[in-house]
Amino acid sequence: MLDHAAIMELRTRDATSWSERDAMLYALGVGMGADPVANSVDQRELPFVHERGLKLLPTFAIVPTFAGGPLLLIGLDTRTLLHGEQAVTLHRPMPPSGTGTVEGRMLGAWDKGVGKGAVFAQEKILRLDGDPEPLATVVTTAFGRAEGGFGGPADGQPAPHQVPGRAPDLSLDLPTTPSQALLYRLSGDLNPLHADPEAARAAGFPRPILHGLCTYAITARAVLAACCDYRPERMLHHQARFSAPVFPGETITVDLWVEGDAVSFQARVTARDAVVVRNGLSRLRGEAVR
Template identity: 45%
Template structure:
């Protein structure tokens, strides 16, 4: 079944109301590796209820619409869907607990051709339930490997990837991931069996369950906070990344960082396997 371009573009998503607690914020932070040093008060600020702070990447799990591509009305070959890019922009400070509403919509579908698939971009606006204030905008690009050549537009592709400088990194940070990292992270809402069930993972072409891409993105943000911002979450305004290879739980992730004014470029490498897992990374800051 081929996708219906116009029908998919106009697909309606019901608003999702999400009440999240301090416990949820702590669980998310633990899922991306905060608290590895129990004597570091900078990390404890994100995993201890006394003076608890929200991580800047928290919006990626708020009002999450779930794996809707699997629904039969989409026509998407969901087994061949790949999470290609992710970004978020913060419009207001996030509290470690609250009630929000997520408004999700598909913003573009770009036909790369029958052999190359299609790119689908979706956007989620997260607003505060009480005030209606816009807190964050979360965007995701998915590669629909089995759905190209449906006759859709061949222009309007997502923006070109951010270019990382060619000079030596200004800083780098190595962070280990736990063998059970995916089992912890999935408790924040992404229960795709690819990340827990060996049979499902092998059916998708992997030797074992892989780590969530959004968890890897969180680890990279943690690395930037640690190496450049002394764990000050308020420095980060937005973040964008391209997923280039899967991470295996237990990998050590090295994030290389370049700082040019208010823009931080980065890439992340799985050290033991010497594989670049995140590329074209960009963090916009508000340092001044």
């Protein structure tokens, strides 16, 4: 039986490092620079996949903070564990390479009841070596379908951001490739669900699905392109809730609502009439540029 008090006391501290190659591989893995010669949009994405004047996607902070963390110490049933929400806050732009530490702690563990599952949220803070100030904060929320009824609090989970009820101000179509998950997994998430057809079928999917974190980064690409003039230093925060899987090769349509320095968003696969990301919010430095 899980112990709520013990869960909330969990702390981790891990060393990490990243290189320019890691940053470029991540950008390629989320679809940037697909045709940088023929396509004028992709020409603006070239600095994210080329070492000359290299730019980093704001969501790249997930890569050096991916391993370890208190969620792995709870003893959750990974067969029934779902990635619920993701958020990245950048306190200042990340350098193209670096070494640092990642300090993790639990933010909450909410019990939905027997047969209803439980929600667990962890925070990881990335600091560069020799610098006491945080570089990035990464929050991950997971839903354990088998963990309900352990005696934790039922209330107190933060409410999701609500997108406006009006029609979106603009929408972007961002295609994925059939090999997208095979490329993205090289950034650290080697879950066979995204590569092995047998593992996907065992989990109830007809074929491997795209990493939720890849879809998450694709929504950040949309905000970066539509509202930030491809200037990653303008993105301060990016959060989203996952609601359905994406299959590699599908096109993701990202709907955006712009209100000053806040950009609300959701993502959908129109071909299947499926909303795959909900309750999205980006915070920008200054008003959105369109």
